[in-house]
Amino acid sequence: MDYVGYIASFLVLLTFYMKRMIPLRIVALFSNVAFLTYGIGMHLMPVALLHCALIPINVHRLVLALRDDSIPLYPVLRWHPVRHAPMAFTSEVDAGSRKENASKQKARARL
Template sequence: MHCSDVLLCGSTSWVEAAGYLASLLVFATFCMKTMLQLRIAAILSNVAFIAYAFFDRLYPILILHSVLLPLNVARTVQMLRVRRIVEQASKGEFTTDPLCPFMKAATWKAGEIIFRQGDYADRIYVLAKGSVRLNEIDLVLGAGELFGEIGVFSTAHERTQTAQAISDVELLWLTEGELAQVCHANPALAFHFLKLSINRLLANTGRHLPAHTGRMQALESPAASAVRRMPNDASRPNTSPGWAAAPPDLETSIVNLSAKTVG
């Protein structure tokens, strides 16, 4: 066998191996559970297909994967960039600087209502000067704080609180559509809004829970507590001569009295 035949056979085997590898990588993309892993597998399959098509002169396949390779690389770089931005945002503090070019100014006098609970929510606010109270939870906001975002992000688009100016205030506001544009251009800002909304909801839940528990304890009448503390028939000592069981009609009267007290 001549040297050229050996080289040709070796080259053919290498090209076939590249083709099989490319096919295997394409199959692997269907088994990936995350988009980043899928993109990496797609890039490797593009490289293998380009090598296979080039040496075997399969030009349609060569053109296809020569176009897909830079596209997959660009998408992978974009995903890595978003991941890095989100990681940095999770460690940093919230800033409204990216919102400022899109925001408009408005003023309210002390005592005026900015929005009421149940109003339609179509904008968010940043407090530039003064102080604002959220009446339902008795929370006072200071300069630099953002509010009104929960109603905007909710499906019903309803205000969950009533915001009232404590002093003369200056607010900066932004519509929902403008906010969507800013968040699309700045993924870190969208992540900050997600954290802010969750923290606000958790804080509101923490404020309401003790009050709800206190009301339930206040509604609990002494008569109802006494009925629960009374032993049942099975636990009453029948052998004691000093024990006298309460008549059934007396227990019924106590329960009815308890129900009227709670209602």
């Protein structure tokens, strides 16, 4: 039964190396199932209860990530590097005016 715990631990470690959300949630679900199996098999109820609670959270987050990944955004929103507001976004439609804004910003900085 210890091998299940080692596999679960390895899966958790693997999630820390993942950059994309969907693969991370899938591996996290497998680690939750492995830790749940390990916790029940070794009679470690805190471990089993924790991962029993984490499974629905990871499923919910995976569904949201899959839904967000399947909806194409048009225009594609990107962070605007010229503006200073923390939540400033611009669309691809404004791509031509980016250079103009950048040159205006540089001109203001020189004053």
